[in-house]
Amino acid sequence: MARVEWDRTRRDAPSSRGDRVMAKTQILIVEDERHLADTLAMNLRREGYEVLVSYDGQDGLRQAQLRLPELIVLDLMLPVKPGLEVCKELRSGLRTRDIPILMVTAKAEESDELIGLAVGADDYVTKPYSLKVLIQRIKNVLRRRASKADAGAASVIEVRGVTVDKHRHRALYLGSELPLTPTEFRLLEVLLRQAGRAFTRHELMDAAIGEDAMVLERTIDVHVKSLRKKLGPGSELVETVRGVGYRFREADLVTQG
CATH class of the missing domain: 1.10.10.10 (Winged helix-like DNA-binding domain superfamily/Winged helix DNA-binding domain)
Structure with a gap:
């Protein structure tokens, strides 16, 4: 694999599953519950992803605009700037509007899910969630993104x-x-x-x-x-x-x- 002098730990041990992930796939987690964010980040790194973590909505929006990750895991209830506002701003931005967003929240009402999807979320998971299920949902969203990109890629x-x-x-x-x-x-x-x-x-x-x-x-x-x-x-x-x-x-x- 590519060896970079300034970051020898960038790639963690790859998953033993058949759907091994390229390390260049970058995921941004925006979640104010630090233990949830850090646990998810650790497990995604084990799957071979590069992971960024933010603990409030304003910083999460800034990181998304700066780094342009391949997917954003976005909590709904965030300090400084709510998740719905972050989602709206990402969808209105020229460079961020096509980034897939998987929304995670403790709210389980159907109306909340519909609002999240209406403002541009690609998928919606409620807390408490199974870590394995959430990671699989992340992989599914990334696969759909890759398939769409391949289909639309011009020669x-x-x-x-x-x-x-x-x-x-x-x-x-x-x-x-x-x-x-x-x-x-x-x-x-x-x-x-x-x-x-x-x-x-x-x-x-x-x-x-x-x-x-x-x-x-x-x-x-x-x-x-x-x-x-x-x-x-x-x-x-x-x-x-x-x-x-x-x-x-x-x-x-x-x-x-």
Whole structure:
């Protein structure tokens, strides 16, 4: 698996089940009951997920907007900002509106479930819950997200004059073909598919090089430098995000704060 000097414990022992999870899948837990949040986080890490934890609604919203996780486990009754308000703001945000949300709450009334689903939750679990059942529901939501993404994934992507044709394995900038290596091609494709999203170096290594490759963190910097050189005048489209990694510049990007 990819070895990163700054985080040797990022991957926990994988699940023994057949549906092993890629470690790059990031889940944000927003739950004010710390023992529940920490227990769920520990078990999800054992399944191979990367987990972020927040204990209030405002911080959870901030982390979601900053990190753009693949799924959010969101409690309804939260301090500072209620879960319903967090859900509404996530669904109205340009960069967060498609993130799956699994809502968890002590409220068990049917009306509460309907309200949660109405404001954009993808699934709803009531407390007390079985940890195994909750984790399986999380996996089900992630599978549906992956299937939807695969079904809608275009073979040709074009953003700000940069085009990637996956089927023909061609990349162009303003109509001129780019002589990319296979790794540079995969790297550019990943960045274009989610233009505007900041990827960590670890995520880019997994996507472009492979999670089983024995590489260092700075390896991705070398590939990005080469990609920028080949883009020429378009080199500034691949932006460095300080303290995070890289992103492809998105037109009319809306910043939420």
